[in-house]
Amino acid sequence: MNKSCLDLSEFHTDQYIDIKERLVALEKHLSDPFSDCYVERLLDVVVACVTECTKTVKNVKNENMLAFLQRFLNVAVCLQSYRRKPEDFSFISSLGHGAFGRVQLVREITTGRVCAMKVLKKSRMLAQHTDYWAEKEIMSHGESPWIVQLYYAYQDLKNLYMVMEYVPGGNLVSWMDEVEFMSEAACRFYAAETILALIDLHAMGFIHRDLKPDNLLLDAGGHLKLADFGTAIRVDPETSLIHCDAAVGTPDYLSPEVLLSQGIGGGSYGFEVDWWALGVVIYEMLYGVTPFYSETLVNTYANIMNHANSLKFPENVNVSDACLDFMKKLLCDRTQRLGSQAHCLSEVYNHPWFSIDWIQSQQTDGHLDSMDVSIADWTWSNIRASRAPFQPHLRSETDTSYFQPETDDEDDELMVDGENVVDKDSSNHGRNNGHDSELVDVTNNNNNGKCKDVARGGDFPESSNSDHKYSGRCSDSLLELPGSQLVFAGFSFSSSHPHHLALLNGLHSSPLRGSNLTASASSSDLLKNGDNINNNSNKLGSVQLDKSMNHQLQENKCDNCKNSFLKSNGDVSSINNLLINNENENVMDSNISNHTKCESQLAGLRIQLDDALTLSDTHLNEISSLTVQLEQANARCHELENKLSLQEINFKKIHEEMERQLENVHAEAAKNRSYLEAEIIKWK
Known part of the structure; x- marks a missing residue:
C-alpha cells in the first residue's frame, strides 16, 4: 500500500515537472518575436477572425458565428484599443511617397525616439500582390549594421505600419547629383560597404532584386545602409535559386538572366543578379550614367542582353585598371560573375581594387589627393569606423534636409492629428533617365516571393490611420472580400531589444491607475479616534466611486471602439440586433451553467493553492x-583570512631577516673592497 502510494506520488511529481517544462516552453514561444506563436501575431489572428465574422453575418445569419461574436467581439475591440496605434507617434514631416503609401518622420511619444514610419494601404497591397512579409522579415531578423533595422510592425483595419530606424543622410542619389562625378576612392568606399550589406542579406537567404543608388541610404556618419526590400525574395535553401516568370526590379539595373525569366515557363536565378546590379551602381557612381542606358526601354534591354558588345567605358574619366577589371567581372555572364558563388567571396575581398597596393599605385601616379587618401585608408574589418566620403551636416535629429521635397498629388491628402494636411515634402529616391514612367511587368510568383511593380523612382508609402480620410485612386472594396483581413494576420512585430517597448519584455509593466490610492488605516488608529472611521469610510467610498467611474469610462471607451470597429465592416444596427437577440436566447443557458462553472473554478483554485503550498x-x-x-x-x-594573516606575519619576519643578511653582505663586501684596494696600493 505504501509502495503504491509512493509510486503514485512520484508519478504526480514527474507529471508536474512535465507540465511546468511545457508551460515554460509556451511562455518562451509567446514572448519570442520571431516565433510563429508570438503573442502579437496571435492577437492579429483574433482581431482578423472577429473582423471576418462581422462581415459574414451581415449577409448570412449564422448562429455559430453570432455565438462567437457574442463572446469575442468586445474582446477583440478592447485588445485592439490596447495595442500599438498611429496615435502613439507624433508626426514630424513627410519623407516620401509612392504607389503603395507613404514614409513619414515621426517621434515615438513614450520613448521620444525619432523613427521613420512606413504606412502601406492594405487595399493596394491586395491589388498589387506586393510582398511586405519579406521586407518585414529582413529588417526584423537582421542584426547587420548595413541593413535598416525594424523596431515595430503593427496594423489596423486599413493600413500596415512599419516603424524603423531613421537614416537622416538621404540616399546615394542625392550625393551623386551634388558632386556630378564621384572620385574613384569614394566609389571604392561605398562599393565595399554595399558588398558587406549584400553579403549579410544573402547570408539570410534573400535576394534584393532592386539594388540601386536610390536604395542605398546614408546614416548620420555618412555610412551606407541597404533599404527598400519590397522586391526581396527568399531563395530555395537547397539550390540557392528562385523561379520567376517576370522581370522584377528597375530596368537599368536588371541582369540578363532576369530579363530571360520573362514569359511562359519563367526562369531561375540566384544571388548573382545583385552582383550584376552592383556593377551597374559602381559604373553609375563613376560615370554619372548607367552602362546600358538608352532612350527607349527596348533598346536598354537589348543593350543588357548584348552586354559583351555594348559595355563601353568612357575615356574622359580617369579610372584605374583594377576598377575596370572589377566592373568587367561583375557585368559579365552569370557563370563567370564575381561573387555569384559563396566560395567566390574571397575573390571579392582579395580583388586588387581593394588592396593596399592600389592605394600606393594611385599615390605614385598622383591620382589621389589628400581627401581621397583619408577615405581610402581602411580595411574590411574597420571600414565602418573609418571616415566616410560624404559627411551629412545635420542641424538636429529631425533634420530632413537631405530628403528633397516634391509636389504631392491631390489624392495624397492626409489627416494628421485631427487636421487636414497636404504634405509637400517627400524624398527624391530616383532620377530621371527616361524610364520613370516605365513599370516592370508584375505577376505573383508562388510562395517563394513575388514580382511587383517597381517604378524607377522607388516605392514610398502613404500614411493614414484607420480614422484618416484618404481619397486615393485605389478602392477599398478589396478589403470587403472574404478573408482579406486574414491575409495580414501575423504581421505585427516588436523588436526584442531591451530598450524597445514590447509585450512580455517588462518595459510596459506599470501599476494600474489608482493602485497607489490607499483608503485604509490601521485598526489601532481607528480605535484611538472614532473620527477616523468616518474619514476612512469617506475615503473608501471615494475610491469605490473612482473605480466605478474608471470602469464606466472603460466600458464607454470599449463601446465607442466597438461601434467604430463595426462601422468599418458595415451596418452597426443590424449586427448589434443580431447579437442582442442571440444574447437573449443564451441568457437562460448561461445562468444554469454559471453555478457549475463557479464550482469547477473553485476546485481549480484549490488545486492551484495546493500546488503553490507545495x-x-x-x-x-x-x-x-x-x-x-x-x-x-x-x-x-x-579561516582563510586567519591563515592569510599568519602568512603575512611570517613573510614580514622573513623579509626583515633577509634585509639584515643583505646589510651584512654589503658590509662584508665593503670591507673586502677596502682590503683589496690597500693590497693593490701596496703592490704598486
Whole structure:
C-alpha cells in the first residue's frame, strides 16, 4: 500500500515537472518575436477572425458565428484599443511617397525616439500582390549594421505600419547629383560597404532584386545602409535559386538572366543578379550614367542582353585598371560573375581594387589627393569606423534636409492629428533617365516571393490611420472580400531589444491607475479616534466611486471602439440586433451553467493553492540549504583570512631577516673592497 502510494506520488511529481517544462516552453514561444506563436501575431489572428465574422453575418445569419461574436467581439475591440496605434507617434514631416503609401518622420511619444514610419494601404497591397512579409522579415531578423533595422510592425483595419530606424543622410542619389562625378576612392568606399550589406542579406537567404543608388541610404556618419526590400525574395535553401516568370526590379539595373525569366515557363536565378546590379551602381557612381542606358526601354534591354558588345567605358574619366577589371567581372555572364558563388567571396575581398597596393599605385601616379587618401585608408574589418566620403551636416535629429521635397498629388491628402494636411515634402529616391514612367511587368510568383511593380523612382508609402480620410485612386472594396483581413494576420512585430517597448519584455509593466490610492488605516488608529472611521469610510467610498467611474469610462471607451470597429465592416444596427437577440436566447443557458462553472473554478483554485503550498515548501527547503551553505562559506572565509594573516606575519619576519643578511653582505663586501684596494696600493 505504501509502495503504491509512493509510486503514485512520484508519478504526480514527474507529471508536474512535465507540465511546468511545457508551460515554460509556451511562455518562451509567446514572448519570442520571431516565433510563429508570438503573442502579437496571435492577437492579429483574433482581431482578423472577429473582423471576418462581422462581415459574414451581415449577409448570412449564422448562429455559430453570432455565438462567437457574442463572446469575442468586445474582446477583440478592447485588445485592439490596447495595442500599438498611429496615435502613439507624433508626426514630424513627410519623407516620401509612392504607389503603395507613404514614409513619414515621426517621434515615438513614450520613448521620444525619432523613427521613420512606413504606412502601406492594405487595399493596394491586395491589388498589387506586393510582398511586405519579406521586407518585414529582413529588417526584423537582421542584426547587420548595413541593413535598416525594424523596431515595430503593427496594423489596423486599413493600413500596415512599419516603424524603423531613421537614416537622416538621404540616399546615394542625392550625393551623386551634388558632386556630378564621384572620385574613384569614394566609389571604392561605398562599393565595399554595399558588398558587406549584400553579403549579410544573402547570408539570410534573400535576394534584393532592386539594388540601386536610390536604395542605398546614408546614416548620420555618412555610412551606407541597404533599404527598400519590397522586391526581396527568399531563395530555395537547397539550390540557392528562385523561379520567376517576370522581370522584377528597375530596368537599368536588371541582369540578363532576369530579363530571360520573362514569359511562359519563367526562369531561375540566384544571388548573382545583385552582383550584376552592383556593377551597374559602381559604373553609375563613376560615370554619372548607367552602362546600358538608352532612350527607349527596348533598346536598354537589348543593350543588357548584348552586354559583351555594348559595355563601353568612357575615356574622359580617369579610372584605374583594377576598377575596370572589377566592373568587367561583375557585368559579365552569370557563370563567370564575381561573387555569384559563396566560395567566390574571397575573390571579392582579395580583388586588387581593394588592396593596399592600389592605394600606393594611385599615390605614385598622383591620382589621389589628400581627401581621397583619408577615405581610402581602411580595411574590411574597420571600414565602418573609418571616415566616410560624404559627411551629412545635420542641424538636429529631425533634420530632413537631405530628403528633397516634391509636389504631392491631390489624392495624397492626409489627416494628421485631427487636421487636414497636404504634405509637400517627400524624398527624391530616383532620377530621371527616361524610364520613370516605365513599370516592370508584375505577376505573383508562388510562395517563394513575388514580382511587383517597381517604378524607377522607388516605392514610398502613404500614411493614414484607420480614422484618416484618404481619397486615393485605389478602392477599398478589396478589403470587403472574404478573408482579406486574414491575409495580414501575423504581421505585427516588436523588436526584442531591451530598450524597445514590447509585450512580455517588462518595459510596459506599470501599476494600474489608482493602485497607489490607499483608503485604509490601521485598526489601532481607528480605535484611538472614532473620527477616523468616518474619514476612512469617506475615503473608501471615494475610491469605490473612482473605480466605478474608471470602469464606466472603460466600458464607454470599449463601446465607442466597438461601434467604430463595426462601422468599418458595415451596418452597426443590424449586427448589434443580431447579437442582442442571440444574447437573449443564451441568457437562460448561461445562468444554469454559471453555478457549475463557479464550482469547477473553485476546485481549480484549490488545486492551484495546493500546488503553490507545495512549491512554497520546496523553496523554503532550498532557502534553508542555501543558508547553511552560506554559513559554511563564511566560516571558510574567516579561516582563510586567519591563515592569510599568519602568512603575512611570517613573510614580514622573513623579509626583515633577509634585509639584515643583505646589510651584512654589503658590509662584508665593503670591507673586502677596502682590503683589496690597500693590497693593490701596496703592490704598486
